[in-house]
Each structure stands twice: as C-alpha cells, then as structure tokens.
Amino acid sequence: MAWRKTRVNIGRKILLIFTISVVVVGGAIAFQYQSYRARQILTLATTTSLYDSGLLDYLIPRFSEASNVEVRILAKGTGESIEIAKRGDVDMVLVHSRLLEEEFIAGGYGVHRVGVMYNDFIIVGPGEDPAQVSGLKDAKLAFSKIEEAGKSRRSVFVSRADRSGTHLKELEIWGSLGFKPSSSVETWYIEIGSGMGAALRMANEKRAYVLTDRGTWASFKDQLSNLKVLVEGDSVLLNPYAAILVNPMKHPHRNFKVAMAFVKFLVSEEGQSLIRDFRKGDERLFWPMARDFQRAAQLGFPDQAKEVSWYDTQTSPSGQIAILVAIILCSRMPYCYTTTSFVAESQV
Amino acid sequence: MMHIIEALHLNKEYGSTKALEDVSLAVDSGDFFAIIGPSGSGKSTLLRLIGLIEPPSSGKIIFMGEDATSRSEEEQLSFRREIGIVFQDAVLFTTTVYENVAYPLKIRKRPRSEIEKRVKESLETVGLAGFENKNASELSGGEAQRVSLAQALVYEPKLLLLDEPTANLDPRNATIIENVVSGLSHEKGTTAIMATHNMQQVQFLASNGAILHDGRVIERGKISELFKSPSAFLSSFALIGNVFPGMSEVGADGLATIDVGASWKIEATTNKRGRVTVFIRPEDIIISKEPIQSSARNLLRGRVVQILQNGQKVRIKVNADREFLVTMTRRSFEEMRLEPGSLVFLAFKASSVNVI
Amino acid sequence: MDPIVDGLVTAFRLLVSVDPEVYGIVLLSLVVSGVAVLVGAMAGIPFGALIALRSFIGKRVLLSLLNTLTGLPPVVVGLLVYLMLSSSGPLGPLQLLYKPQAMVIAQLIMVFPIVASVTASAVSSVDRKLRLRALSLGAGGSQMTFTMLREARTGVLTAIVLSFGAAISEVGAVMIVGGNIRWFTRTLTTAIVLETELGQFGMALALGIILLALSFLINVALTRLQWSGLRR
Numbered sequence: 025m026a027w028r029k030t031r032v033n034i035g036r037k038i039l040l041i042f043t044i045s046v047v048v049v050g051g052a053i054a055f056q057y058q059s060y061r062a063r064q065i066l067t068l069a070t071t072t073s074l075y076d077s078g079l080l081d082y083l084i085p086r087f088s089e090a091s092n093v094e095v096r097i098l099a100k101g102t103g104e105s106i107e108i109a110k111r112g113d114v115d116m117v118l119v120h121s122r123l124l125e126e127e128f129i130a131g132g133y134g135v136h137r138v139g140v141m142y143n144d145f146i147i148v149g150p151g152e153d154p155a156q157v158s159g160l161k162d163a164k165l166a167f168s169k170i171e172e173a174g175k176s177r178r179s180v181f182v183s184r185a186d187r188s189g190t191h192l193k194e195l196e197i198w199g200s201l202g203f204k205p206s207s208s209v210e211t212w213y214i215e216i217g218s219g220m221g222a223a224l225r226m227a228n229e230k231r232a233y234v235l236t237d238r239g240t241w242a243s244f245k246d247q248l249s250n251l252k253v254l255v256e257g258d259s260v261l262l263n264p265y266a267a268i269l270v271n272p273m274k275h276p277h278r279n280f281k282v283a284m285a286f287v288k289f290l291v292s293e294e295g296q297s298l299i300r301d302f303r304k305g306d307e308r309l310f311w312p313m314a315r316d317f318q319r320a321a322q323l324g325f326p327d328q329a330k331e332v333s334w335y336d337t338q339t340s341p342s343g344q345i346a347i348l349v350a351i352i353l354c355s356r357m358p359y360c361y362t363t364t365s366f367v368a369e370s371q372v
Numbered sequence: 373m374m375h376i377i378e379a380l381h382l383n384k385e386y387g388s389t390k391a392l393e394d395v396s397l398a399v400d401s402g403d404f405f406a407i408i409g410p411s412g413s414g415k416s417t418l419l420r421l422i423g424l425i426e427p428p429s430s431g432k433i434i435f436m437g438e439d440a441t442s443r444s445e446e447e448q449l450s451f452r453r454e455i456g457i458v459f460q461d462a463v464l465f466t467t468t469v470y471e472n473v474a475y476p477l478k479i480r481k482r483p484r485s486e487i488e489k490r491v492k493e494s495l496e497t498v499g500l501a502g503f504e505n506k507n508a509s510e511l512s513g514g515e516a517q518r519v520s521l522a523q524a525l526v527y528e529p530k531l532l533l534l535d536e537p538t539a540n541l542d543p544r545n546a547t548i549i550e551n552v553v554s555g556l557s558h559e560k561g562t563t564a565i566m567a568t569h570n571m572q573q574v575q576f577l578a579s580n581g582a583i584l585h586d587g588r589v590i591e592r593g594k595i596s597e598l599f600k601s602p603s604a605f606l607s608s609f610a611l612i613g614n615v616f617p618g619m620s621e622v623g624a625d626g627l628a629t630i631d632v633g634a635s636w637k638i639e640a641t642t643n644k645r646g647r648v649t650v651f652i653r654p655e656d657i658i659i660s661k662e663p664i665q666s667s668a669r670n671l672l673r674g675r676v677v678q679i680l681q682n683g684q685k686v687r688i689k690v691n692a693d694r695e696f697l698v699t700m701t702r703r704s705f706e707e708m709r710l711e712p713g714s715l716v717f718l719a720f721k722a723s724s725v726n727v728i
Numbered sequence: 729m730d731p732i733v734d735g736l737v738t739a740f741r742l743l744v745s746v747d748p749e750v751y752g753i754v755l756l757s758l759v760v761s762g763v764a765v766l767v768g769a770m771a772g773i774p775f776g777a778l779i780a781l782r783s784f785i786g787k788r789v790l791l792s793l794l795n796t797l798t799g800l801p802p803v804v805v806g807l808l809v810y811l812m813l814s815s816s817g818p819l820g821p822l823q824l825l826y827k828p829q830a831m832v833i834a835q836l837i838m839v840f841p842i843v844a845s846v847t848a849s850a851v852s853s854v855d856r857k858l859r860l861r862a863l864s865l866g867a868g869g870s871q872m873t874f875t876m877l878r879e880a881r882t883g884v885l886t887a888i889v890l891s892f893g894a895a896i897s898e899v900g901a902v903m904i905v906g907g908n909i910r911w912f913t914r915t916l917t918t919a920i921v922l923e924t925e926l927g928q929f930g931m932a933l934a935l936g937i938i939l940l941a942l943s944f945l946i947n948v949a950l951t952r953l954q955w956s957g958l959r960r
Binding site (some may be wrong): 037040042045047048050051052067072076096097098100108110111112113221222227238243244247263275277282 | 735755759760762763766814815817818820821823825826907908909910912922924925926927949953
Binding site (some may be wrong): 420423425441445447449452453455456457459463465467468475477479523524533 | 882
C-alpha cells in the first residue's frame with residue numbers, strides 16, 4: 025500500500041534522532057563520570073609563556089602519579105590569572121610579575137609566596153640593528169637607544185600591551201628611564217594586546233625591536249628570519265616565577281591542601297632538579313632558585329627561606345592521617361604526645 | 373431540535389468597518405441553505421461566525437439548541453468539531469493528500485485503521501481515489517478544492533459550510549463539487565449552508581436562502597418562492613445588480629438569446645426558454661472609454677449617469693438603453709478618469725449572465 | 729602554501745591514527761555544542777511558536793528583544809557567564825566554572841535567542857489561512873501550535889542548523905568559562921587558538937579542517953532531514 029513508505033521514513037527519522045541522542049547523552053554522562061572519580065583536583069592559573077614552554081606538562085605527571093591529584097591548568101596572562109585567583113576560581117597561581125604579586129598578597133588574597141625558578145628576557149630586533157644596541161649588557165641603555173631611534177624614525181618597537189609578566193617587565197624598564205610609552209603619542213611604539221608569539225611575528229614583519237622571554241624565542245626563532253638576539257645578560261632582565269596559594273580564609277572552598285602539596289613538590293629537591301634538567305630542543309629554559317636563598321633575595325623574595333621551610337614541614341594529606349594516628353597512640357605517653365603535637369601545630 | 377443553527381442579531385465590526393449588522397437567520401436540520409450576495413456583502417464573515425472560528429462583536433449563535441457564543445474554549449472546540457468548512461481558496465498543509473485528509477481524524481485521535489478507511493472513502497467521494505501519496509503542491513486548483521472538501525467531509529460533520537466553493541474553478545471541477553454537495557444533503561441528511569453568487573447553483577442545490585447586502589439581510593425564504601415571485605426578490609436584487617426580465621430563445625449553438633425589450637437581445641449560456649429573468653453581476657461587466665474588442669458576446673454603448681465611491685470600490689451607474697450598475701476598483705477608476713456624462717463602452721460575457 | 733599542505737596531511741594522520749587527545753577534543757566539541765543546541769531547541773522552539781501564535785501586550789517588544797539578543801557577541805556572553813559562575817559570583821556555590829557544564833551554559837545562552845526568534849519568524853510566515861483551516865477542522869490549542877510548527881518545519885530546522893554551526897565554531901565564550909584545560913575543557917576551537925599561539929600552524933589548520941569536515945557532515949545530515957520532511 026502507498027502509505028507503507030511513510031512508515032519506513034518515520035522509522036529512519038526515529039533512528040537518526042535516537043543515535044544523536046545516544047551520542048549526546050552518552051558523552052554528557054561520560055564527562056560527569058570523569059569528575060566523580062575519587063581524585064583530588066588542583067586548579068591552577070599560570071601565564072601563557074610558562075604554559076607554552078611545556079615545563080608544566082613535563083613536571084606534572086610525576087606529581088600526579090605520586091599524589092593521585094588531577095591538575096587542571098588554566099593558561100591566561102598574568103593579569104587575568106591574578107584576577108581570577110582574587111575571585112577564588114583557582115587554588116593557586118604561578119606567575120611572574122612582582123608588582124602584581126605583592127598587590128595580590130597585600131590584599132589578603134594570597135599566602136606563602138615562594139620563588140620557584142627563573143628564566144631571562146632578551147631583547148631581539150632587526151638584523152641590521154638601526155638603534156645599534158647589539159651586544160649591550162645594559163637593558164636600560166638599550167631601551168633608551170631604541171627610544172631615540174624610534175623618535176628619529178629609524179625603527180619601531182612592538183609591545184604586548186596585555187598586562188602579562190613580559191609586558192610589565194617592559195614597562196618597568198621604560199619606567200626606570202622616566203618614560204611612559206603610549207602608542208597614541210609615539211608612532212614608533214606599537215601596542216598589540218596579544219601573546220608573545222603574535223608579538224614576535226609582528227616584530228618580524230615590521231623589522232621591529234621587542235622584549236621576549238627566552239623560551240618563546242627558542243620556540244619561534246626558526247620562523248623569524250628578520251630578527252636576532254641583540255641584548256641579554258642584564259640582571260634586570262632576569263624573570264623569576266612565583267607560586268602563590270589562594271588564601272583559605274578568603275576562599276575556604278578552594279583546595280588549599282592540594283595546592284600546597286604541589287608547591288611543596290615544586291620547591292623540593294626533586295622538583296628543582298627536574299626544572300634544572302628540562303630542555304626544549306637542546307636549549308635550557310629555566311634555572312631553579314627555590315633553595316638558592318641569596319639569589320632569591322636578589323630577585324625579590326626576601327622571605328624565601330622562611331616560606332621554603334614552611335613548605336618543607338607541611339605533610340601531605342596522607343601524612344596528616346599518620347600524625348593523627350600517632351597522636352592517638354601516643355596520648356598515653358607524655359613525652360611522645362608533646363613531640364607529635366608540636367609537629368601538628370606547625371601545619372597551620 | 374428543528375433548527376440546527378440559529379444566528380441572532382449578529383454584529384461584526386473590524387475597527388470602524390461594520391461587516392455585519394443585525395443578521396439573524398435559522399437553518400433547519402438537513403436543509404440546504406444558500407446565502408446570496410455580491411462580494412463584500414459579508415457572506416464570508418457570516419460563515420466564519422457560524423463556523424465558530426471567529427467571535428461576533430455582539431449577538432448569539434445557537435448551535436444544536438445550545439448557545440455557542442459565550443462558552444469556554446474547550447466547549448467551543450467540541451461544537452467546532454461538528455462543523456465542516458470549505459473556503460473559497462483551498463489551502464492545504466504541505467504534505468501528502470492522505471495526510472491532509474487524515475488530519476481532522478488524527479486530531480480527534482481516531483484509531484489508524486478507521487482513519488485509513490475513512491480517508492479512502494472520502495477521496496473516492498470527491499473522485500480523487502488513488503491520490504493519497506500525491507503532494508498537496510502538485511495538485512491543480514480544482515483538485516485541491518476537492519481535497520479540501522474531502523477534508524471537511526471525512527469526519528462527518530453535522531453542518532457543512534461552503535464559501536463560494538466553485539468560484540475559481542473550471543466547470544468540470546465545479547460540477548463534481550456541486551454533485552458531491554447535493555448528494556450529501558439528499559443522502560446523508562447533512563445540513564449545508566453555501567454562500568454563492570451563482571444563481572444556477574442556488575436553484576440546483578438550495579431549498580432555502582437569504583440575500584445579504586452590505587452586511588444586512590434584505591430578503592429570506594424558500595428558494596422556490598423567491599424565484600417564483602421575482603418582483604419582491606428582484607427589487608432586493610436590483611440593489612445589488614443588473615436585473616432584466618425577458619423572453620429567451622435557445623439557438624442551435626446552445627446559446628440563448630433573451631429579448632429584454634427595446635430591441636436589445638442579451639446572449640447567455642443557458643438552455644432555459646420562455647419567460648426568464650436575467651441577472652448580471654456588476655463585477656462581471658467590463659467598462660472602457662474605447663470600444664471593446666473582446667470575445668464577450670454582449671457589447672453596449674452608454675453614458676455615465678452617477679458615480680458612487682465606497683471605499684476601495686467604485687460603483688458607476690451607466691445608461692445604455694437600460695440602467696446598468698458597474699463596479700470597478702478605485703485604482704482603475706482613477707486611471708480611467710470617468711465623470712458623469714462620459715461616453716463609455718460596456719461588455720460582458722454570455723457566461724456571466726445568470727438566468728433565473 | 730606549506731602550512732596548508734602540512735595541515736591537510738596532519739589532519740588525515742590524526743584521524744586515522746585515532747589520536748586519543750584529538751578524539752577527546754572532537755568528542756567534547758560535539759557534546760558541548762550538541763547538548764547546548766538540544767536544550768536550546770527544546771526550550772526555544774515552543775517559546776518561539778507561542779510568541780508567534782498568541783497576541784499579548786508587549787509582543788513586539790519581546791520580539792525585538794529576542795532579535796537583538798541574537799546579535800549578542802558570544803564573548804560578551806562568556807564574560808557574563810564567567811561573572812555569574814565565578815566563586816565570587818551569585819552562582820559560585822554551584823562550582824560549575826572551568827568545566828564542560830559552564831561551556832554548555834554559555835553556548836545555550838547564545839543558541840536560545842537564535843532558535844526562538846527564527847522559529848517565531850518561521851511560524852508567523854505560515855499562511856494565515858492555514859491557521860483558520862486548522863481551526864475549522866477542529867484543532868485545539870496545543871494541536872494548533874504543533875500543526876503550525878510542522879508547517880514551519882523548514883524554518884525551524886534552519887534555526888537548528890544555524891545555531892549548531894554558531895555553537896561549534898564559537899571560541900571566545902568557551903575559552904573564558906572553560907579555561908581551555910587540556911584533556912578536560914579543550915574544544916576544537918580553543919585548541920586551534922592554542923596551536924596558533926604556539927606557532928604550530930600545521931596543527932592549527934589540521935584541527936580547523938577537522939572542524940570544517942564535522943560541520944559539513946552535520947549540515948548534510950540535517951539538510952537531508954529537512955528535504956525528506958518536505959516531501960512527506
């Protein structure tokens with residue numbers, strides 16, 4: 025009969041809708057299940073330059089396995105990372121801007137700031153170097169020459185202008201010259217509001233000068249035929265990375281314990297040697313500094329020794345259970361009790 | 373329950389326009405009732421009100437002894453489901469003929485086997501057996517109208533309303549529909565109310581009727597009575613059209629020549645002979661400032677006597693041996709720029725001549 | 729031309745070798761946009777139909793509002809959703825941020841006005857006479873809505889196709905509320921952004937090609953539904 029065909033068509037339609045629903049609902053369930061697995065979750069915010077370098081992908085597996093923690097990394101600029109940490113959307117930050125970090129701590133949003141490692145910034149520019157800064161060891165001088173060259177229209181400078189660590193360092197150096205650059209006034213100063221990769225590519229196109237971290241330069245230099253490294257080695261170009269925990273008083277729902285465990289790992293001997301051994305291609309990108317207290321003080325971490333020892337004395341969650349058991353067992357013996365309770369108190 | 377439907381003092385306004393004014397009528401169960409009138413007289417509005425798909429501004433509609441006007445939505449729905457309507461333009465759903473005809477049964481949640489059987493029967497009744505799988509868009513105007521009729525019949529309504537159902541159809545399809553509709557009334561006892569301007573249809577199908585003009589009922593009664601004493605009827609009609617009594621003679625070619633006096637003969641497509649009354653709708657007369665070259669058999673010359681403007685329609689009285697009433701759209705009127713006294717030419721087809 | 733060829737080759741290689749990360753990303757993109765469109769349609773279609781069929785005070789204003797919302801930039805939606813779901817925000821306790829759920833919510837907000845306003849438009853353009861016809865044949869309130877939707881089905885399906893396309897190619901909102909977390913909230917679009925930042929243009933293009941292919945397949949499937957629906 026003529027209307028049997030319509031029955032088949034309906035059947036096919038139903039099958040199609042059914043398949044789609046299964047895929048969609050199945051996927052939804054799978055993702056919900058993922059988050060229900062009995063694992064601790066650490067959410068941390070860091071800078072794009074650190075994330076792009078690949079260091080975290082190298083370090084985290086070792087930490088995850090040992091502690092059964094799932095680490096979720098948000099790669100935002102330093103500015104955004106600090107903002108979302110203030111709002112309590114992450115457990116900790118790993119950033120590189122002293123100014124913003126200190127403001128963060130002063131506002132009561134972060135605790136136990138500690139220096140983990142450092143790398144350095146370099147000034148790259150056009151091979152023909154119209155500002156004549158090549159080989160200089162003084163970043164401040166180099167910048168003033170670039171400003172001069174810019175004003176006399178011999179060259180231009182590209183700025184990330186995105187409140188990233190790199191951008192803030194750049195502004196710091198301009199500031200030390202008493203100069204506040206602005207693209208609306210200076211035509212040689214180009215503000216793009218973008219990542220390091222994009223800044224380097226633009227600098228390459230325009231044959232401009234740009235401040236970059238060594239790691240990103242190492243990743244991109246093969247594509248940047250017009251640029252080369254011109255200035256490096258000035259101590260002001262050193263770029264330390266700090267780890268800061270989100271204050272549990274401000275945001276009690278965050279996973280303070282796990283964040284603490286991760287930073288403890290970073291500043292431990294094991295963590296620091298892993299950082300030292302990390303290579304990209306065959307270039308070394310980071311220098312450990314957690315346990316070099318002198319260096320740390322130089323780079324703006326006066327409390328490094330105190331904080332590192334605080335991390336060292338923290339125990340992992342499983343360790344805390346062990347202490348609790350020990351306290352209970354020891355409660356009968358006065359000498360034993362005093363020692364264990366002293367250790368327990370230092371956790372706070 | 374003698375009257376299946378009674379309309380009491382119905383009024384309908386659209387903004388400032390009064391479409392119906394104090395309309396009252398009653399239709400008996402099993403009857404075939406005609407509503408006669410020119411376009412714009414309110415026939416369609418009246419049918420929509422009776423069909424309970426639009427509420428009146430005031431007045432009552434009694435359906436099967438119950439007041440259907442001031443009721444809740446659900447109660448009105450159950451009344452509506454006993455009424456079938458066929459509109460002038462057949463609008464069908466974009467799907468197959470089967471789905472279209474099955475629709476009213478589906479919304480009444482009838483079982484599938486019953487639907488299949490009834491749809492088949494319905495399509496056979498309108499002569500479209502085998503059309504089930506055709507898409508509605510593939511149908512001709514006449515076929516679509518027949519599907520529309522099948523739709524209205526498939527759920528066996530107690531009352532069938534028809535709004536000029538054959539107005540835009542070719543003779544063949546029109547005849548099929550007329551036959552189906554007449555069969556209903558006689559065989560199944562379905563009450564039918566049909567709005568039309570076609571006099572032959574009225575005579576052939578209806579037993580009672582009413583004449584509507586400018587939203588008012590100006591005459592009502594048995595059709596046979598209305599047509600027997602045409603004078604009363606005619607005076608009402610004269611308001612709405614061109615009416616002339618005469619003597620008809622049918623020629624060999626099937627065309628009748630009607631002598632209406634003053635040596636003027638009108639040609640009409642009818643096989644009536646003897647005393648007749650001729651009625652021509654004002655809309656069917658073509659008016660022009662130049663002599664008209666057309667296939668129309670009736671051509672006249674006259675002068676404009678009076679111009680009556682009524683919104684979008686303009687009515688012109690023309691004296692061409694007899695007084696004719698011609699209507700045209702305002703636009704055409706403005707383009708033609710007629711004035712009282714203008715010389716004009718009139719033409720109308722033999723098929724436009726209604727012979728009573 | 730090099731990165732483009734590299735992109736095509738990489739795309740093929742990734743798909744054939746069943747790279748788990750890429751498949752995970754593809755699945756996430758499909759599920760997030762799929763759920764958003766599904767829920768958006770279930771809410772938006774009846775909403776749009778009812779607006780079109782009923783007359784009420786403020787109808788025109790509501791329609792204008794809906795139409796304006798369709799032009800809302802997705803990234804703005806993302807920012808607003810972030811502020812709502814943030815720990816410091818009103819819905820903070822729900823802890824939905826930086827999870828696929830937040831991405832679905834952001835895309836849902838984007839999809840709903842599109843589906844609702846296109847449906848309303850499609851249903852209003854159904855011939856008025858058909859409405860009277862359905863009424864005269866005895867259709868009740870909800871039956872009428874359903875019948876009008878059926879008549880407007882090409883328009884409604886277009887709404888769904890359009891909104892799916894918009895959702896799956898969206899990048900700003902999912903970036904802000906999802907965080908582009910590897911293995912967890914990374915979709916095709918956010919992965920493309922990351923790879924571009926890293927200068928891995930071949931990989932970025934490969935992902936873009938996969939995204940295009942996916943969009944195309946889904947469009948074809950939905951269009952076939954459209955046409956077969958018409959014939960019936």
